[in-house]
Amino acid sequence: MEQILGQLPLRFSRLSMFPVFDLAHYTASVLSLREERGAVEVSRQSPIACWFSAMLYCFGGSILSSLMLGEPPVAFLANTTSVLLASSVWYLIFYSPRDLAYCCSSFLPIRLMFAGMKEVTRTWKITGGIAHAHSHYKNAWIVMIAIGWARGAGGGLISNFEQLVRGVWKPETNELLKMSYPVKVSLIGAVLFTMQHISFLPIEKHNLMFFYTIFLVVTKVTMMLTQRPTSPFAPIEKTLAYLLFGWQPTDSRGKGEARVPHNGASSADRTMGGETSGSAKMRHSKKTE
Amino acid sequence: MEQILGQLPLRFSRLSMFPVFDLAHYTASVLSLREERGAVEVSRQSPIACWFSAMLYCFGGSILSSLMLGEPPVAFLANTTSVLLASSVWYLIFYSPRDLAYCCSSFLPIRLMFAGMKEVTRTWKITGGIAHAHSHYKNAWIVMIAIGWARGAGGGLISNFEQLVRGVWKPETNELLKMSYPVKVSLIGAVLFTMQHISFLPIEKHNLMFFYTIFLVVTKVTMMLTQRPTSPFAPIEKTLAYLLFGWQPTDSRGKGEARVPHNGASSADRTMGGETSGSAKMRHSKKTE
Amino acid sequence: MEQILGQLPLRFSRLSMFPVFDLAHYTASVLSLREERGAVEVSRQSPIACWFSAMLYCFGGSILSSLMLGEPPVAFLANTTSVLLASSVWYLIFYSPRDLAYCCSSFLPIRLMFAGMKEVTRTWKITGGIAHAHSHYKNAWIVMIAIGWARGAGGGLISNFEQLVRGVWKPETNELLKMSYPVKVSLIGAVLFTMQHISFLPIEKHNLMFFYTIFLVVTKVTMMLTQRPTSPFAPIEKTLAYLLFGWQPTDSRGKGEARVPHNGASSADRTMGGETSGSAKMRHSKKTE
Numbered sequence: 001m002e003q004i005l006g007q008l009p010l011r012f013s014r015l016s017m018f019p020v021f022d023l024a025h026y027t028a029s030v031l032s033l034r035e036e037r038g039a040v041e042v043s044r045q046s047p048i049a050c051w052f053s054a055m056l057y058c059f060g061g062s063i064l065s066s067l068m069l070g071e072p073p074v075a076f077l078a079n080t081t082s083v084l085l086a087s088s089v090w091y092l093i094f095y096s097p098r099d100l101a102y103c104c105s106s107f108l109p110i111r112l113m114f115a116g117m118k119e120v121t122r123t124w125k126i127t128g129g130i131a132h133a134h135s136h137y138k139n140a141w142i143v144m145i146a147i148g149w150a151r152g153a154g155g156g157l158i159s160n161f162e163q164l165v166r167g168v169w170k171p172e173t174n175e176l177l178k179m180s181y182p183v184k185v186s187l188i189g190a191v192l193f194t195m196q197h198i199s200f201l202p203i204e205k206h207n208l209m210f211f212y213t214i215f216l217v218v219t220k221v222t223m224m225l226t227q228r229p230t231s232p233f234a235p236i237e238k239t240l241a242y243l244l245f246g247w248q249p250t251d252s253r254g255k256g257e258a259r260v261p262h263n264g265a266s267s268a269d270r271t272m273g274g275e276t277s278g279s280a281k282m283r284h285s286k287k288t289e
Numbered sequence: 290m291e292q293i294l295g296q297l298p299l300r301f302s303r304l305s306m307f308p309v310f311d312l313a314h315y316t317a318s319v320l321s322l323r324e325e326r327g328a329v330e331v332s333r334q335s336p337i338a339c340w341f342s343a344m345l346y347c348f349g350g351s352i353l354s355s356l357m358l359g360e361p362p363v364a365f366l367a368n369t370t371s372v373l374l375a376s377s378v379w380y381l382i383f384y385s386p387r388d389l390a391y392c393c394s395s396f397l398p399i400r401l402m403f404a405g406m407k408e409v410t411r412t413w414k415i416t417g418g419i420a421h422a423h424s425h426y427k428n429a430w431i432v433m434i435a436i437g438w439a440r441g442a443g444g445g446l447i448s449n450f451e452q453l454v455r456g457v458w459k460p461e462t463n464e465l466l467k468m469s470y471p472v473k474v475s476l477i478g479a480v481l482f483t484m485q486h487i488s489f490l491p492i493e494k495h496n497l498m499f500f501y502t503i504f505l506v507v508t509k510v511t512m513m514l515t516q517r518p519t520s521p522f523a524p525i526e527k528t529l530a531y532l533l534f535g536w537q538p539t540d541s542r543g544k545g546e547a548r549v550p551h552n553g554a555s556s557a558d559r560t561m562g563g564e565t566s567g568s569a570k571m572r573h574s575k576k577t578e
Numbered sequence: 579m580e581q582i583l584g585q586l587p588l589r590f591s592r593l594s595m596f597p598v599f600d601l602a603h604y605t606a607s608v609l610s611l612r613e614e615r616g617a618v619e620v621s622r623q624s625p626i627a628c629w630f631s632a633m634l635y636c637f638g639g640s641i642l643s644s645l646m647l648g649e650p651p652v653a654f655l656a657n658t659t660s661v662l663l664a665s666s667v668w669y670l671i672f673y674s675p676r677d678l679a680y681c682c683s684s685f686l687p688i689r690l691m692f693a694g695m696k697e698v699t700r701t702w703k704i705t706g707g708i709a710h711a712h713s714h715y716k717n718a719w720i721v722m723i724a725i726g727w728a729r730g731a732g733g734g735l736i737s738n739f740e741q742l743v744r745g746v747w748k749p750e751t752n753e754l755l756k757m758s759y760p761v762k763v764s765l766i767g768a769v770l771f772t773m774q775h776i777s778f779l780p781i782e783k784h785n786l787m788f789f790y791t792i793f794l795v796v797t798k799v800t801m802m803l804t805q806r807p808t809s810p811f812a813p814i815e816k817t818l819a820y821l822l823f824g825w826q827p828t829d830s831r832g833k834g835e836a837r838v839p840h841n842g843a844s845s846a847d848r849t850m851g852g853e854t855s856g857s858a859k860m861r862h863s864k865k866t867e
Contacts, residue, residue, distance in 0.1 A: 042466070047534055049465035070650035072359035074436070078429035095534045140656035147652070160742070164449070169460030171747030176627035177620065245625055245673045331755065336823055338754035361648035363725070367718035384823045453738065458749030 009210035017124050022082065024117030026089040027105055029057040029155070031114070034093055034102065042166045043094045049165055054090040055083070056162040060155025065129055065147050069136060112221055119216040122182075123209050126152035126189045130197055141194050148190030153183045181223070181231045185216065188233075301502070302495035306413050311371065313406030315378040316394055318346040318444070320403070323382055323391065331455045332383045338454055343379040344372070345451040349444025354418055354436050358425055401510055408505040411471075412498050415441035415478045419486055430483050437479030442472045470512070470520045474505060477522075590791070591784035595702050600660065602695030604667040605683055607635040607733070609692070612671055612680065620744045621672045627743055632668040633661070634740040638733025643707055643725050647714060690799055697794040700760075701787050704730035704767045708775055719772050726768030731761045759801070759809045763794060766811075 015021070033039055033054055043050040056063065059076040066073045077083055092101035105111065129151030133144045155162055156175045163170060175183050189212055195201040196208050219232055231237075304310070322328055322343055332339040345352065348365040355362045366372055381390035393399065418440030422433045444451055445464045452459060464472050478501055484490040485497050508521055520526075593599070611617055611632055621628040634641065637654040644651045655661055670679035682688065707729030711722045733740055734753050741748060753761050767790055773779040774786050797810055809815075 044534075046466045046468070047530075048468070049463075052465055066359070068650065068652045070359055070644070070648055072357065072425070074357045074432050077431040077435055078426045080429065080431060083431055097535065136650070137653075137656045140658065142655040142658060142661055143652050146655060164460055165463065165465055167461045167463065167466050169458075169747075171742055172745045174627070174743065174745065176630055176743055177624045177745050179624070179626070241625075245622075246675065333823075335755045335757070336819075337757070338752070341754055355648070359648055361646065361714070363646045363721050364715075366720040366724055367715045369718065369720060372720055386824065453749055454752065454754055456750045456752065456755050458747075 009204075009206045012213075013206035013209045015120075017121055018082075019085065021117050021121050021124075023085060023089070024114045025121045026058050026086040027093070028111075028114045028118040030054050030086075030090050030093045031102075031105060031111070033057045036166075038166060038168060040094075049167075050094060051087065051090060053162055053165045055086065056158065056165065057155045058086040060158055060162065061125055061129070061151040061153065064150040064158055065132070068147060068150055069133070112224060115220055115224060116217045119220050120213055122152050122154075122186065122216060123189065123213045125154070126186060127193055127205070127209065130190065130193050134197060139198065141198055144194040144197060145187075145190045148193060149187050152186035152189055154186075156180060156183045156186075184231060184233060185219070189216075298493075298495045298499035302498045304409075306410055307371075308374065310406050310410050310413075312374060312378070313403045314410045315347050315375040316382070317400075317403045317407040319343050319375075319379050319382045320391075320394060320400070322346045325455075327455060327457060329383075338456075339383060340376065340379060342451055342454045343383075344375065345447065345454065346444045347375040347379075349447055349451065350414055350418070350440040350442065353439045353447055354421070357436060357439055358422070401513060404509055404513060405506045408509045409502055411441050411443075411475065411505060412478065412502045414443070415475060416482055416494070416498065419479065419482050423486060428487065430487055433483045433486065434476075434479045437482060438476050441475035441478055443475075445469060445472045445475075473520060473522060474508070478505075587782075587784045587788035591787045593698075595699055596660075597663065599695050599699050599702075601663060601667070602692045603699045604636050604664045605671070606689075606692040606696040608632050608664075608668050608671045609680075609683060609689070611635045614744075616744060616746060618672075627745075628672060629665065629668060631740055631743045633664065634736065634743065635733045636664040636668075638736055638740065639703055639707070639729040639731065642728045642736055643710070646725060646728055647711070690802060693798055693802060694795045697798050698791055700730050700732075700764065700794060701767065701791045703732070704764060705771055705783070705787065708768065708771050712775065717776065719776055722772045722775065723765075723768045726771060727765050730764035730767055732764075734758060734761045734764075762809060762811060763797070767794075 017025075034043075039050070039053070042053070055076075059082075062076045063073045066075055093105065094102075096102065105114065126148045130144045130148040132151075133140070133147035137143045150157060153175070160170065160174050179187075192201065192208060192212065193205075196203060196205055201208070306314075323332075328339070328342070331342070344365075348371075351365045352362045355364055382394065383391075385391065394403065415437045419433045419437040421440075422429070422436035426432045439446060442464070449459065449463050468476075481490065481497060481501065482494075485492060485494055490497070595603075612621075617628070617631070620631070633654075637660075640654045641651045644653055671683065672680075674680065683692065704726045708722045708726040710729075711718070711725035715721045728735060731753070738748065738752050757765075770779065770786060770790065771783075774781060774783055779786070
């Protein structure tokens, strides 16, 4: 019995993402696209823009990391099976008769399952990205972190340009200025796995994958169930910010985050949190200019 | 006699685009740039921005497809002859004394000839793009369609960024959200030639090139003469949209397109159509926020 | 004695930029970032966005030229020492206790020294860029000018996207529409060094490097001391514009430039000059629409 438990992380690390977990990733991604404001209108006005947007949600990490490594960003299209799978999910969720597919998949227990499985793919993407970066640049740990992060955080980091496809432009905010939880946790993951990769962390890779994934899934499911948007890193961040940058995060920011009710998975890859206050600030600053 | 007619498509498919057809393409492209609102002011304020914009119009397809395949987007600059040719055209059309070159080339019959010849280069670009994509990815037909489309639709797809060079930013619209006719017809061409390339269409390449080009030229010239902006695909699109996406295109969109009078070649590569209504909508949504 | 003087350019051209000159470049760049409006707020709100912005200021030329040549834009991250050096400078200038580092480095004589040394690195970057482009494309002098310019003008050319990282978006202006002095002088340098490289200029490379650098440093220091924003090229530009484009630069532009007081090094890499008038124009044109 103990032996089986001991082998669990190793077996887990050999799981294949294709097709079940990939499918869950596509579903969770397209669901979060569909719940963006204006997405349904775009799907009626221009199915091609909507499809392109959905692809950026599903393969954003791959596209971004390709761009960063000077590789063809269209490489993901060469994997015809994945693209067709993602396109089918997109089609069903946006255009199925009577919105059957959407209603089913946004039923909370099903949604929780998809969201949890999507988090599993995140671990695989981060480690994949780091290994890929390592094959290009030996021992360049900053590159490894950057590529791991880009691959894991997926479309989040390119959200400004994804929105542009749908005719939306919000320059006053981006995922670097106001990180959402998935982007933050991907960054932490990229740092951890890179440290493990250059033998700086005394832990085996499959164990780290196991525990990091469990952390991801548990946190995600808890956040969706309790609808609390506060990230579990908030206290650590505060301490770190105080130590490194000599300031306490301003109250307004904390309030801005707390004020917005996150209804489950719509917070999947992006917090729409401070945007209203952000644009209000923007408008205000324009007036005072 | 019959033999000669039979050989016509084959001979046609061996036509060299350089220099006559390329020249026509540059002229038609720079003319449509010059007729963009604000372009003449930019040409006085900053010749370099204007030149760069003109290059994006002339070589946009090449730049975009290079970016998509991870190749140097400046590769087109290495072909010094083409760049000098395009630059001469740009110089003559924007800065010739008394606007002689512009007045001559916008004389309707000359303009029709240039526009027709430009359409011929489109076919060559699409087939070139598909062959190039095929040399990178074997049998990845989605990539082949994407690259063929990018090469054929030229600067249209990157129009948002081309406008940015001239200090114009219209995030509320783009060529994916609201496809212009050249972008649509390039997409159809890319699909047809890709299907032919993977032996899915029982037709020889030179025949397809011949008939597709004739279709392009005839449609373009007809549209310029009748000044009707409605694309010949409208009924097919409606049927397809009804079958695939279960909805009829909203009336407002059709009206928006019909309301705008297209004065010949100013519609060359871009419909400015729904933009006014689009920005009006935008403003409205801002008010109601 | 004469022999020593004669060898001076040769010895000068063998100077190593790392670490002293690079350090000066990073300092001058981060200082000019810090003096951008809103940068300090960004540094409190999101250190990561601020760090990324600083990297774009320090390594902008390298990133842009990599993108243009289809090489990995993250390559600069592989040079861990440089990145750590730049990051330390960024950290000290933004977060040192009581702003000690910022106050020290913005003390005029120190600032002059940093600015002068930064100009020295510009020469090295331009020649490096041209040699790099030459290794890709033989005798493609347009590519060589483009890459040399991109490398030398650094972050200036991508300023729109650098600003976007900080949540600022000014589409109505860019460095092509309204060139700042460093961008102009880099373009001239790129043209000169390319002409030297293809043996069109009868001067040895080390001599050209020597005299170009002296010109850069003297002009820069003079401009910072006299606070006159008018570039020394203004008369040449006027003549050239008159000869080539048949017009005299409009008065409004000259006035716009003259009206804005440049307080020394805050004009380091970007003139904020005509922006106010530019946006005013924008607003006006919107009203009249």
